[in-house]
Amino acid sequence: MALTRRSFLLRSGVTAAGLIGSHSWAERLNAQAVSDNTFFAQIDSVSIPLRDWSGFTVFGGSADVLAPRTEGDVVEIVRHCRQQNRQCRVVGRRTSWNTKWYGDGDTLMLSTAHLDALSFDQDAGTVTCGPGVLLETIHREAWARGLTLSNAPAPPWVTIGGAVSTGSHGSLMGGSLSSRLTRCRLVVADGSVVEMKSDHPYMDAARISLGMLGVMTQLTLQLDPAYRLKLVQQPMATADWRQALVDSGPMSFVHASTRDPASTLFKVVREASVPPLSDEVVTGEDAHGQFWMSGPAHLVVMNFQPPSPTIAGSEWAVPIELFSSVMEAFQSLDLSLPSMVWLKKVMGESSLLASGNDPQKVYVECGAYHDVAGSQNPRKIVEMVRKVEALMLAYGGRPHLSKLISMTSGEMLKVYPALTQFQEIRRQLDPQNMFYTQRLAKLFG
Ligand SMILES: Cc1cc2nc3c(=O)[nH]c(=O)nc-3n(C[C@H](O)[C@H](O)[C@H](O)COP(=O)(O)OP(=O)(O)OC[C@H]3O[C@@H](n4cnc5c(N)ncnc54)[C@H](O)[C@@H]3O)c2cc1C
Incomplete structure (x- = not known):
């Protein structure tokens, strides 16, 4: 045997x-x-x-x-x-x-690798699944049923439990993936199971919780009717970042230069089409030589495959009206930045630990990454995170919780006033700190 x-x-x-x-x-x-x-x-x-x-x-x-x-x-x-x-x-x-x-x-x-049950309620347009289901499985099965999981992050090779618990996001289709959560089941420290719906008093704590409240064993998320998108890659003036990001389609994003006047816009628009929708992905070049791609939403903007060599870095959400100052600082200060940063846009949401906390507001999500290139804790990445973080904090920025953060717990409390409420709920559910390690306490106080 x-x-x-x-x-x-x-x-x-x-x-x-x-x-x-x-x-x-x-x-x-x-x-x-x-x-x-x-x-x-x-x-x-x-x-x-x-x-x-x-x-x-x-x-x-x-x-x-x-x-x-x-x-x-x-x-x-x-x-x-x-x-x-x-x-x-x-x-x-x-x-x-x-x-x-x-x-x-x-x-x-x-x-959560084996917590992988998956079912759909076609009438309600929801998916109910175990936390270990990979996003690519949900995308594929949802599409087969005429549905789309919007708001998902770019990599489809991560789990739904991890993506929700970190507030991972796509773009302006709404808030993060966590904002799509309508129900969940959470095993808490006394071994009981808490079932939450959207109106549960702890739901906005559970949405983004990094496993600090317990183990989510089942999640239900709201889906949209399936849709196709077209992405066109085109040059743009760095100075036009706001117009390019906000005015050119629901999920457009920008690869912005931190030094040069020229950047790249990935303009994403919905394709007018009627069901049954084709699942074909088509690519080409337009008359100006600009690359385009058209296909199911998840295959166009939620299908980023692992880069090689790998990258590490951070991301911050800054209210859009303050982001011009950040762009000016990028051009004028030495922040050890890579030559390009990624700009996306998200809506604020109700989750207590969301990076964008006002549901009426648009935030720019700005990501800065360097190659890891085989060395642990590469100095250039550590320095970049420290310097950019200080700048982002000065303009009301909040860090993405799954990325590198060098802030102290005092700084975290200043930018996340709802952290106090989150901690109260956490202490009620987990008075002995079963899920709250020293590593977490160092950041969250
Ligand atoms: C190359 C790359 C690209 C990325 N692109 C994006 C992007 O476009 N947008 C974006 O927002 N993010 C992005 N991310 C971040 C990514 O979405 C997160 O790292 C996410 O956590 C991935 O899920 P995971 O399965 O790896 O979770 P893990 O890293 O394993 O876990 C993340 C956290 O969730 C908690 N957790 C996991 N399962 C449960 C559960 N069942 N109950 C309670 N807590 C749980 C863990 O304890 C941990 O604290 C990217 C990451 C990479 C590596």
């Missing part, structure tokens, strides 16, 4: 730590993971690399962590943690750069 990696480890008693090297945190996590896996013999495990997606932060090696298949499994794990006075962290695809999803020392980590 072929042995799985997990059964090999259990039978041989060899800890993964022995196989992977000497990093003490990784060793402790692995030693603990083997004993957890023995205790929860009925619950599967998966191997996860102990690093963020880009290699910006590397803890060393990998660990076999629990991968529950049902909400009952999650409840069992959380109850065990409560009895043992252990901390618990949940992870999806671990693409978040800020690595707040890691635990400390003997934290029990669980993966």
Whole structure:
């Protein structure tokens, strides 16, 4: 009989730590993971690399962590943690750069990889799924039913649980993906399951919570009737960024130069078409030699594949009326910026930890990234984040929670006044800080 990696480890008693090297945190996590896996013999495990997606932060090696298949499994794990006075962290695809999803020392980590149930309510136009379902699966299955998940971030290879919990977003179609959440089920620290609808008093805390309130085991999101988009790539004057971003279609975005007068606009417009909609993607060049692409919305603007080499950086949401000052500073100050930054637009939303907090307002989401190029914590990225962050804070900016953040908890509280309310709810649901590690406390106070 072929042995799985997990059964090999259990039978041989060899800890993964022995196989992977000497990093003490990784060793402790692995030693603990083997004993957890023995205790929860009925619950599967998966191997996860102990690093963020880009290699910006590397803890060393990998660990076999629990991968529950049902909400009952999650409840069992959380109850065990409560009895043992252990901390618990949940992870999806671990693409978040800020690595707040890691635990400390003997934290029990669980993966949502097998929480992958998926169903649609065609009449209500909703999807209900486990947190481990990948966005690409939802996009594909929704399209087959004449529906589209708007507001999703560009990469389709991340989990819905991770994308919602970090407030990941697409563009002006609304707020972040979290604003599409209409119901969820959350396993909280006492092992009970809290079911929330949009009007639940804790819902705006649960929407974007980085796993600090518990483990989401089921999410329901509102979809739109399926639509196709056309994207045209065209040169533009950097000075025209506002007009280009706001006036040229619902999901247009800008690759803006931080030094030159010339930038690139990715102008995205809805295609007039009648059902049944073709799922074909067509590309071409217009008479001016400009590249264009037309197809299902998710394949045109929510289909960004992993770049190689990998990148790391940060993103901030700044009220659009203040962003001209940011653009001027880009041109005049030495901020260690890459030559180009990404500008998108989002609407504010009600979630307590949303980067855009006024539902009536438009925000510019500005992302600055550098290649990681094989080195951990590359200096140029650390310096860039520090300098740009200071500028963004001066203009009412808030960081994207899945990206690099160098702020102190005091600075976080200043720009997120609703953090106080979030913390009250968190303490009610998790008085013993089961889901709240030192890493998280360092940022959120
Ligand atoms: C190349 C690249 C491009 C990106 N582009 C965009 C973009 O266009 N727009 C954008 O907004 N973002 C973007 N992101 C950010 C991305 O959407 C987030 O990193 C998101 O978290 C991805 O999900 P994940 O499965 O990797 O989550 P993870 O990184 O594994 O987890 C993220 C957080 O969610 C929590 N979490 C996960 N599952 C649950 C659960 N079941 N219950 C409670 N908490 C949970 C974790 O504890 C963690 O704190 C990009 C990231 C990359 C690497």
